[in-house]
Amino acid sequence: MSSSLEAFFHPRAVAVIGASRDSEKIGYALVDNLQHCGFKGQIYPINPKSPEILGLKSYASINDVPDEVDLAVIAIPASQVVAVLAECGQKGVPGVIVITAGFGEIGGEGRKNERLLVETARQYTLRLLGPNCMGIIDTIIPLNASFAGGMPLPGHIAFMSQSGALAQAVLDWACAEGIGFSRFVSLGNKADLTEIDFIRAWGEDPHSKVILAYLEDIRDGAEFMALCRQVTRQQGTPIIAIKSGTTAAGTRAVSSHTGSLAGSEQAYDTAFKQAGVIHAASVERLFDYSLAFAYQPLVAGNRLAILTNAGGPGILATDAAERAGLQVANLAAATINRLRALIPDIASALNPIDVRGDAFEDSYDMALRLALADANVDSVVVILTPQKLTRVEETAQVVARVVAEMNRAEKESPTSNQSPAAVSIDLPLTPKPVLACFMGEAHVKAGISILQEHGIPNYAFPERAIEALQAMWQYRQWLERPLVQPPRFAFDDDRLRQIFAQVRNDGRVALAETESHDIAAAIGLKVPKAELARNREEAVALARLIGYPVVFKVASPEILHKSDLGGVRVGINNDLEARGAFDLITARAHRFAPGAQVWGATIQEMVTPGREVIIGMSRDPQFGPLLMFGLGGIYVEVLKDVVFRIAPISEAEAQAMINEIHSAPLLRGVRGEQPPDRDAICQALLRVSQLVHEFPEIVELDINPLVVHEQGAVAVDVRMVITPE
């Protein structure tokens, strides 16, 4: 794993600063955990008052330790932490865990002290975990540098939590459920080390088959996305995350349509999806999914076989599969015939395969082999209800044996696949995931233990097994989606910078309409011909030049929603109407927006009607440019039928946005209409994506509407707000 974190992952000597002989103290639990976790390195308790703690020689200060120390764990009052951290630095300790709370999370003085901590760490180039965390646990080294109550079971799940208390509860619960971990870290206040560091380290860790994260915030959204994409795609390690809490709405700009529709939860959800991170809706699901990923091969497709000894749970599984977008597989005719031939009195040889309530393990054996051997099947859920004649343990053993044979078959040559079943059924060469649902408690407990020992996750209810498969299928689709780079267009960057500079020079943040149109033109979008008329006579001259009929809009950088105050007149047909329109809209602007600068009127070409769409962007504090697409008018205002992506996007993602809105069929042409130019929409999305990605000064943008014709599209109304500096 990552070498800069070597101290956390392979420490040879650990010091506990604030070690204690009082079993009620955290400093006791830390030493106790280190002593009983199997850690093979040195442990140095540091406490000026006790010469010996838990049988170990204790030192007054880290500086008194005669040998090198890799990792120091600090659990002393907050006021002393900075000084002690400096001592660690002087000693040359490369890694420090600060357990102590009372820093950033209490605000004010605490926040200041946390900054001091980070500065001290930087000064000595040491890395810091915490403060306000419960520490780190590793079942592989092994190491327990935390005050958790006991060591978790070993396993393949790496788990990070931004809440120590939640983690304590979850580790306790996981232990009872038989869920094992490779690594665990409590992130605390993330003053130095963050989720980024551990995702990077665990992504290349052969002991961790899946990364779980409970996160309350993400500091650097772009880095998070880039890293997760790499870990989930190149390294093939799935990441499952639960994100709790939402950013206060007050911190967000909301003057645009996009801004009002793009919540912070929206941004997280979008970012997770684009980075291949599986978003769990509850802690229970976080672990349900993780078991499937940690212990079973990834599913190759969405066709599921359900094997059961009772109709009811089979139907429940079928219903859940339908809701989850999985397909209850159509078994091959050969499979159905062999099921009928091999299993006497089978209740259903169709899927769900019902071996009947009185089935012994041999029926499960044959049915499971046949289901796995069927090329139409990608995964199997084995349901068992404890009935009168059910042999729970024997059935669990049979399931474990078949799965083990399948996994062996992959490694060995196909001919060595010797089945102990009465008839030979060739298991697939590529393993398929098998999840179990042995329902009940006392009657099935022993069976579930056998399954768990053999790495077959068991779920209390069929719905939960199905949801885990759904998460696997989602990850498989992510892996198979081609990752294409966004295209790169040549923009007139000088012109763009010049406009932004002009706006700032004027002390404005909102662009005037002509400026927004110039920006749109500079990135290659078609805009209506338009000119600024400063007075009535200029208006007439320009209207003639553009050609009647034209549109008059009040020109004012302060008035964003022009039609709301009667500042727009369409269908102006002649000089007389032009004069009247100029006077009317400028007068209204003065009256309804007193104090606003009024430059005159924008005279604009009338655009042929077409399908109206909206392209928008709102800058999310974590993830940056959140791009929005939808149909214009009531579709966005009333139905809120819009989709989001974090920019920059590839062409495939732009196409996906266009297809994902509910009203997408309207863009394919309905009732015999000619369809609008979808390619022009796609191009506009890609160009806006590049613009907002390359110019972070743009905080909000709405093109509403982009009028799409059979050929081409025109950005009729463009609004933009930039940062003041």
Place this chain on the structure above:
Amino acid sequence: MSSSLEAFFHPRAVAVIGASRDSEKIGYALVDNLQHCGFKGQIYPINPKSPEILGLKSYASINDVPDEVDLAVIAIPASQVVAVLAECGQKGVPGVIVITAGFGEIGGEGRKNERLLVETARQYTLRLLGPNCMGIIDTIIPLNASFAGGMPLPGHIAFMSQSGALAQAVLDWACAEGIGFSRFVSLGNKADLTEIDFIRAWGEDPHSKVILAYLEDIRDGAEFMALCRQVTRQQGTPIIAIKSGTTAAGTRAVSSHTGSLAGSEQAYDTAFKQAGVIHAASVERLFDYSLAFAYQPLVAGNRLAILTNAGGPGILATDAAERAGLQVANLAAATINRLRALIPDIASALNPIDVRGDAFEDSYDMALRLALADANVDSVVVILTPQKLTRVEETAQVVARVVAEMNRAEKESPTSNQSPAAVSIDLPLTPKPVLACFMGEAHVKAGISILQEHGIPNYAFPERAIEALQAMWQYRQWLERPLVQPPRFAFDDDRLRQIFAQVRNDGRVALAETESHDIAAAIGLKVPKAELARNREEAVALARLIGYPVVFKVASPEILHKSDLGGVRVGINNDLEARGAFDLITARAHRFAPGAQVWGATIQEMVTPGREVIIGMSRDPQFGPLLMFGLGGIYVEVLKDVVFRIAPISEAEAQAMINEIHSAPLLRGVRGEQPPDRDAICQALLRVSQLVHEFPEIVELDINPLVVHEQGAVAVDVRMVITPE
């Protein structure tokens, strides 16, 4: 409980026909369970081969039993069941449970034998449970007339299951979870007794505070709805159901828009909602909800206080509440001040109330009292994570004590409410539900047991507690919704019957357009003026009479989708155009629908444009007339933005339908448009509701569009299909 089922609920003597000495046999388990459940009546094993079974005298036949028998349980081969049932009848046994399988569920001969069973039961006026069931269990009598593995814990939940195997697993699981039952029944094939009988009996059972049902079908939808409405409203017993499996699409009519959108799952969901039945999405939720209902007072509102000793789970609960439509309560200023004053170092006195990780039980005590006392709070979720200093058992005891005091306070006078807390905090006189979420396993186990003993349900994760509160809130809203009878309009019933008779006389099922319009007119809807023209010259004459411009539509009972084959011409302005239109559409009809009867053309008044809506009905096999409403055109075709109700509906329900569609704002007038006449829509819905309710021969109906003006609405296109006889 219901007297006709007295034999099942208060038997004095039970016979087991097919009793066995072989412990592998069901006939053994039945006798064994009866003997060990505490049943106080007589037990008579019946088996011609054994004179004694499990220490009881055995009889060769039911006729040999010297005394009266109330309840017989039959577990013998299927082929002998009918004869033995007749013997029971002759003996005068009023209640029989048939455990034996191999009847309706295997089809063919089995179905025939099941009919024989029912006929025999009717002949002797005995009531029959099953066949193919696992029996009945009652912890109140007590009685265990089932072959389940052991007796469930006593409790307040009545549970029925249409899957015996599922029930066995669930009872086993529930026992480990500490979930207790009052009554349990395995419904089996429901040949005689069904969910209806047990819902009726349990609805008036003081021992059952909530009814749970796992159902795979419902035979009589209308009766089910009427009964559930009564039980959930008048008797105040909540019903929570999970319905698995969907009717095959093949059995449903789908020639209409409504038919294609109204699936069987839709019908169940709608019916449950209208009958006050809480629809659980999984077995886990079925029980999560039931615990809250069985042990806690019903919630009065949706304002929730979250009490926690850790930030993370508090945020998870907040997120879940938001998703569930619950409100994280704004605590009263007095509550916040007292929290700050009473709990030193409180991390947050806002909601979620964070008493901090080092909180002892006294902080929980005061915070819980203050939250309950706050008039802004309707329910409390108490979250505990096991941290270093957490006193889990003491905290559980405190929670139990406060809840008990609150419940006592309700019964006694307010002044007797003496709080043992350091400061007096008046608990509310009306109890509020308190749910717990003690997270973890080994560290919290003892605490959870204390909570359970005191009737405080504990949930493993905050999200599950919140969902249980959401179910309670849903039930509360149901109780408070006024139940108004549908209005009754005077229809021209003779005219309606005459039209249906005419259609059938012609051997048709689809109504011609003029007939559908006549029906609409007969129920008081406005329809466009229209007349049938049999030839070109009649067409001209009628067009003049109605007044140009007019619409021409091909008149054919076989052509339902006229515009698809060019059979509609709008905006016909003069005689010349009228002649051309007549020739064109009749020619097209002959060409594109060869063999269809073509009567000529319907000449119809042009209706002023307005907002187009669709009102439809599709008859569901279980629940009957499934009424649909939505906006017409793309809103129904592309966006599928429609809502459903089972007819008949009240005016409030019609209004609710209009408000529930996503595009409802368009019916309130957008962008300065005059809103369409919502009252006219409501009236049309009510009239159609009465029509389809009173005339079950109508199997499908689409009014598409109903054109709604500022005043009034016109049913422009009406399609209807009736049963052949």
